[in-house]
Amino acid sequence: MTIEPAGGTHDVGRPELEGMFETKLAEAFASLGCFNLAVFGKTGAGKSTLVNAIFGRDVAITGVGRPVTKGLVYYRHPDGFLGVYDSEGFETGTAGNVILDGLRRLVAEQRDPGQGIHAIWYCVRWSDRRFERAQEDFVRALHSLGLPVIVVLTQVPTRDGVVHPEALEFAHYVDSLGLPIAPSGTVVLTNALADAFHGDPVFGLQQLLDATYAVVPEVAERALTAAQVVDVDRKKKEVARIINQAVAVAAGIGATPIPFADAALLVPNQVTMIARITAAYGLPPSTSRAMATAGSVILTGGATMAGRYAVTSLLKFLPGGAIAGSAISATVAGSLTKAVGMAWSRVCEYALTMDPTARQAFLTGPEVSQAFLGFLKNSKLR
Numbered sequence: 069m070t071i072e073p074a075g076g077t078h079d080v081g082r083p084e085l086e087g088m089f090e091t092k093l094a095e096a097f098a099s100l101g102c103f104n105l106a107v108f109g110k111t112g113a114g115k116s117t118l119v120n121a122i123f124g125r126d127v128a129i130t131g132v133g134r135p136v137t138k139g140l141v142y143y144r145h146p147d148g149f150l151g152v153y154d155s156e157g158f159e160t161g162t163a164g165n166v167i168l169d170g171l172r173r174l175v176a177e178q179r180d181p182g183q184g185i186h187a188i189w190y191c192v193r194w195s196d197r198r199f200e201r202a203q204e205d206f207v208r209a210l211h212s213l214g215l216p217v218i219v220v221l222t223q224v225p226t227r228d229g230v231v232h233p234e235a236l237e238f239a240h241y242v243d244s245l246g247l248p249i250a251p252s253g254t255v256v257l258t259n260a261l262a263d264a265f266h267g268d269p270v271f272g273l274q275q276l277l278d279a280t281y282a283v284v285p286e287v288a289e290r291a292l293t294a295a296q297v298v299d300v301d302r303k304k305k306e307v308a309r310i311i312n313q314a315v316a317v318a319a320g321i322g323a324t325p326i327p328f329a330d331a332a333l334l335v336p337n338q339v340t341m342i343a344r345i346t347a348a349y350g351l352p353p354s355t356s357r358a359m360a361t362a363g364s365v366i367l368t369g370g371a372t373m374a375g376r377y378a379v380t381s382l383l384k385f386l387p388g389g390a391i392a393g394s395a396i397s398a399t400v401a402g403s404l405t406k407a408v409g410m411a412w413s414r415v416c417e418y419a420l421t422m423d424p425t426a427r428q429a430f431l432t433g434p435e436v437s438q439a440f441l442g443f444l445k446n447s448k449l450r
């Protein structure tokens with residue numbers, strides 16, 4: 069059984085498709101919005117290390133800083149969906165009051181909830197073993213500004229999953245202060261960096277992320293999902309939602325069965341889906357042009373639409389198994405779209421496991437098309 073290349077009236081040319089990809093990617097990234105985090109705590113508490121562990125990037129190094137108020141710098145990551153307010157050199161006392169004044173103004177002037185501070189990590193190195201009155205006041209003041217403050221104990225050692233007893237004792241002490249700690253009134257214990265010498269493993273990152281999700285407003289939730297690198301399952305859930313939506317749209321297109329020759333009718337919807345998947349995983353938009361090229365190579369070619377392989381393998385599972393003179397029904401349109409979405413998801417997940425340099429090479433080289441095609445060929449369509 070061979071599928072004739074379309075050459076139909078609805079064929080989408082490759083340059084046109086590349087342009088479409090770029091536009092849709094830009095739209096998908098823009099629609100994520102931006103998750104804005106503020107980190108407070110003394111110098112050396114481990115703020116930057118924690119941000120780096122949860123988001124896989126040191127925003128203070130890779131981003132562009134903009135002084136917001138004395139002692140507070142806003143770093144916007146070039147990827148666009150993560151912003152961090154960093155209190156470089158922050159100590160308590162007068163400096164704290166200056167920062168609070170600045171924050172008060174910032175919050176008061178905030179018109180768009182998407183632009184505001186969505187969560188605060190107040191970091192305390194457990195080995196300081198001190199939680200000063202000024203720190204308490206600062207946490208309460210942040211809370212009274214309507215900002216959710218998660219108090220994080222940092223650099224906590226564990227042995228075989230057991231937290232250092234004195235760190236635990238300190239945590240209970242801070243909990244007992246009755247501070248307005250988001251989301252549940254208790255501190256989160258973390259270690260963001262494995263300590264080879266003492267053998268202390270990384271831990272508590274998922275708990276910190278869960279606490280952050282518990283306070284993040286809906287407007288910034290998808291940006292958080294894209295930005296964080298700790299919880300891939302959250303990304304997968306979001307991607308499943310995107311694919312289901314696209315499948316529904318495809319089924320709508322196929323509701324009035326279309327000739328195979330016009331399979332390209334399904335392409336714009338698939339392009340949108342692929343763009344949204346890419347953004348949801350939080351892959352760097354800087355590589356979007358190259359990805360657009362790769363994607364368009366696959367999706368062009370008339371009825372192939374990534375699809376000669378998908379169609380062939382799909383047909384094996386369709387009742388009757390024959391399509392001669394047949395058309396794309398709602399079911400077939402949906403299955404093809406799902407296959408394309410799943411294959412692209414796997415490409416993205418594969419790219420996520422790489423370090424930034426290897427990922428850049430993968431996403432901008434011929435390998436990405438090959439991987440996509442490979443996953444597509446292996447699609448189990450039912």
Ligand SMILES: Nc1nc2c(ncn2[C@@H]2O[C@H](COP(=O)(O)OP(=O)(O)O)[C@@H](O)[C@H]2O)c(=O)[nH]1
Nearest residue numbers: 110111112113114115116117223259260261263
């Ligand atoms: N073992 C361990 N070291 C950490 C951790 N967090 C930070 N550090 C170390 O503590 C120092 C200060 O960390 P940094 O993130 O720059 O603190 P910041 O001033 O609050 O941003 C660095 O040398 C880090 O390597 C942690 O969770 N575990």
Ligand SMILES: [Mg+2]
Nearest residue numbers: 115116117128
């Ligand atoms: Mg720092």
